Amino acid sequence: MKKVMIVDDTPFMRAVLRSIIEPAGYAIVEAGNGEEAVSLYTEEKPDVVTMDIVMPEVDGIEAARIILESDPSAKIIMVSAVDSRDSLKEAIKIGVCDFIVKPFEADEVLEAIRRVLPGA
Amino acid sequence: MRCSKLFGGFCPGRENMQDMSGYRSLFISEMRTNLEALEDSISLLKGNPTDVELINEVFRITHTIKGMSATMGYNITADLAHKMEDLMSRIRDGEMKEGDINLLMEGSDMLNELLEDIVSTGQDISVDMARLTRKYEERLVRRIPPSARKRASEDEDAKNRKEDEKIPLTAIKQDKTPLSSVTKKGWRGEMKTYEVRINISDKSLLKDVRAAVVMEKLKKKGVVKTVIPSAEDIESENFDGNLIVLLETNCEPLQLEKEILSVREVKTVSVREAADAPKREGKSRKKRENTDLQSVRVSIFRLNELQSLIEELVVQKGRLNNLASSMPSPDLNDIASVIESIVSELTGVALELRLVPAEYMFRRFQRIVRTIAREQGKEVNLVVEGDNIEMDRPVLEMVGEAIIHLIKNSIDHGIEPPHVRRDAGKDPVGHIWLRVARERGYSVFIVEDDGRGIDSERVAEIAVKKGIITREEAARMSEEDRINLIFRPGLSTTREVTSVSGRVVGMDVVMNILKRIGGTVEIETGPGAGTVTTLRLPFTTAIIEALIVRIGRERYVVPLQAVLSILSVYDVKKGGLMTTIAGEEVVVYKEDFYPVLDVYPHLSSGTSEKKLTDGGYLLLIQHGRAKFALPVDNILGKDDMVVKPVEPLSNAFRTFSAATVMGDGSVAFVLDFPLLMKWGGISG
Known part of the structure; x- marks a missing residue:
């Protein structure tokens, strides 16, 4: 079973994402902030990461950067609000695979995950 | 005889030795390809004047054109291409100066004109080259520093000699090798x-x-x-x-x-x-x-042939359906419904085949704008949006002429000369936007300019002066009607030879064609406020989905794309959707008003009263911006129909612009909305 790590500082957003992703047949790991995301990534080696951008202390971009430095093949999907254009562009330059704009639809999330998985 | 000196020893077959005409169509199509590439590259070069790749590309294309034209004996064309090539080789040596790009653009435009000349007259001699030739000559002499001139011209001569010797080979034979x-x-x-x-x-x-x-x-x-x-x-x-x-x-x-x-x-x-x-x-x-195994080239004639076969098939399918419904045979009914669905799929596929990106028609517009603007000493920038949208080719071809007229009108009358614009606090460069979009069942083309707008008073004045309308009529006219006078025959600049097609077509004629296939034209303008003209045409002219309705004893066809809703009179009355405004019956539906057209006497042949019987229906129709409700006695069905314009030759048909053949072989007329609106007293 493929594993998805959901990174978001809002429990609600994590719950929403989990309720979309889990029933589609993925194992879920949750991280509540950037720092946790970085350490959990090395422990759990998830296949895909959904990453919130705006988080206290280590934000999503920074976390993505650290993860990608240690594992350039990491598959990270940024989850952001419509007004985070510039942050998103920065994230894309760093090497994240895709982005989803809030409010998102379930299909969008699942399609994004399916597309970044190798062999998809 | 069209053999030139440069033609040299190359002979494309003994019997053709003296006659290159067999190669003319190939030449023309290759020239078109090259001229398009040239235009594209020059505009790219404008943005990246130091891009070596682009410089080389333009050089290469001018060289190819020179070779091809010389081979065909079109020496004037070859000579211009040669000059452009010379200029490019200067640029390649780092001698790019201000104005070079314009000179190249003018050259490219001129090559297009020369080609059109070749296409229409078989020769490239009727285009006035003197001014441009002089410009190039001045340019090419002056740009060489005296000290370098000798060496450069020797090099150049040597190079030209070498290349000239190769030309017939380069143009025709050598292609295979690098390829x-x-x-x-x-x-x-x-x-x-x-x-x-x-x-x-x-x-x-x-x-x-x-x-x-x-x-x-x-x-x-x-x-x-x-x-x-x-x-x-x-x-x-x-x-x-x-x-x-x-x-x-x-x-x-x-x-x-x-x-x-x-x-x-x-x-x-x-x-x-x-x-x-x-x-x-x-x-x-x-x-x-x-x-590329993914696609093949098909001649447009074949596509048209396919189209007319399908149209025939649609008519026959209608007959089959008619027959099937009148016979109690389940087998026949099965076959009829299978054929029904195959034909409708086939229709869709055939339509897809005819689709081309709007760009296909719009490519030449940039050139037209440049040419007309230059003639008038104006600066105009044409911005095209949505030109990748795919459209039905016949529709594009029809609308192309109309758009050229609109663009030309914008430059002639809308966009002011640069100094006037500057004084008015506007950008001295005028803008024309051409926007393309697809709406439910329609292709939409919007031409907008930021010029001085149309002064309705002045239009009315001219129309009175020319005897198109009387002073009294003018006084009674609404702002909108006055502006629409520009589509009347004989108003002003309408009868001119377009420099593009060379055909004489008036604005009025073009607009009539658009209207006949169910298109609409809307103008928004005001003094100083620019002009926005919106053309809305059915997505395809060939086959439409249509409702068949009965009004009195007559059957009519209503294009389904125009029908927003169908309400039964019973529901309308019961639901209280009907109201009376200023003595007119109006349907109020989803916060819109639909005046009920009183056209019954015109359509029902005999029955004189508008009948809103409970068994009848109201079709809510949108035509352009106008919305109205059309009462009909019954709805007989829905079908794909081949619609053909009715040529207004016969008096009997004068009221209808299009007709179709029904399943039982009879002819039914397509309801003509502008006419209905006129009868019903609604303005478009």
């Missing part, structure tokens, strides 16, 4: 430049960010040479989701396509070898198309 080697090397992974066109779905919320994802993907695959629109334009929010990227890569096109399509929200991708790819010559494009 096969390019292709083969390509397979071994040689670097090639591709033009990648990407369309990002309209559903994408952050198109610019999505574009960034695509760009990252491309950067991993090769070297990005050019991006259109520019990074700044993508940043700004008016990025419409269309990207053109020149990418140098050793990836295979199909692989590249697949990669980009793997990005979410990318709707379409096309990858083709770029116009400035190294070693590309006119013919390599053709070869490439041949090797």
Whole structure:
């Protein structure tokens, strides 16, 4: 079973994402902030990461950067609000695979995950 | 006899020794291809004047044109191409000066005119070249520093001699050599430049960010040479989701396509070898198309043939349905319904075949704008939006003429001379926007300019002066009606030879054609406020989905695309949707007002009263901006119909502009909305 790590500082957003992703047949790991995301990534080696951008202390971009430095093949999907254009562009330059704009639809999330998985 | 000196020893077959006319159509089509590539490259060069690849590309194309034209004996064309080539070789040596790009553009425009001359008269002698030739000559003499002149001209002469000797070979024979080697090397992974066109779905919320994802993907695959629109334009929010990227890569096109399509929200991708790819010559494009197994070229005549066969089939299918419904045979009914669905699918596929990007028609517009603007000493920038949208070719061809008229009108009467604009605090460069869109069942073309707008008073005045309307009529007319006078025959500049088609077509004629196929025209303007003209045409002219209705004893056909809703009179009355405003019956539906047209006496042949019986229906119809309710006695069915314009020759048919053949072989008229609205007293 493929594993998805959901990174978001809002429990609600994590719950929403989990309720979309889990029933589609993925194992879920949750991280509540950037720092946790970085350490959990090395422990759990998830296949895909959904990453919130705006988080206290280590934000999503920074976390993505650290993860990608240690594992350039990491598959990270940024989850952001419509007004985070510039942050998103920065994230894309760093090497994240895709982005989803809030409010998102379930299909969008699942399609994004399916597309970044190798062999998809 | 059209053999030139340069033609040399090359003979395309003994019997053709003295006559190149057999090659004329090939020449013309290759020239078109090259001229398009030239135009594209020059405009790219304008943005990147130091791009060596582009400079080489323009040089190469002018060289190819020179060779081809000389081979055909079109020496005036060859001479101009030669001068352009000379200029390019100066530019290649780092001598690019201000005005060069304009000179190249003028040259390119002139080559187009020469080609049109060749197409229509068989010779390239009726175009006035003197002014441009002088410009080039002054330019090419003056630009050489005296000290370098001798050496440069010797080099040049030597080079020209060498190249001239080769011309017939270069133009015709040598193409094969570089061609096969390019292709083969390509397979071994040689670097090639591709033009990648990407369309990002309209559903994408952050198109610019999505574009960034695509760009990252491309950067991993090769070297990005050019991006259109520019990074700044993508940043700004008016990025419409269309990207053109020149990418140098050793990836295979199909692989590249697949990669980009793997990005979410990318709707379409096309990858083709770029116009400035190294070693590309006119013919390599053709070869490439041949090797592309995904598509084939089909002559438009074949497509038209297919279309008329399908139209015939649609008519026969109608007969079959009629027969089936009158016979109690389940088998026959089965067959009829299977055939029904096959025919409707076939119709769709055939329509798809005829679709071409609007660009196909709009390419030449830039040139037309430049030519007309230059003639009038104005500066005009044409911005085309949505030209990748696919449209039915016959519709495009019809609308093309109309748009040329509109653009020409904008430059002639709308856009002010630069000093006037500057004084008015406007950008001295005038703008014309041409926007293309598809709406439910319609193609929409919007021509907008930021000129002085139309003064309705003045239009009315001229119309009175020319005896088109009386002073009293003018006084009674609404603002809108006065402006619409510009579509009346004989008002002003309408009867001119368009420099493009060379045909004499008046604005009134063009507009009549549009109206006859169910199109509408709307103008929004005001003194100083620019002019926006919106043309709305049925998406296809060939086959429409239509409602068959009964009014009195007559059957009529109503294009389904115009019908917003169908309400039963019973429901309308019961639901209290009917009200009376200023003595007129009006249906109020979803917060819109639909005046009920009192056209019964005109359509019912005999019955004189408008009948809103409970068994009847009201069709809520939108035509252009006008909305109205049309009462009918019954709805007989819905079908695909082949609609043909009725030529207004016979008096009997004068009231209807189009007709169709019904399943039982009888003819039914297509309801003509402008006419209904006139009868019903509603203005368009």
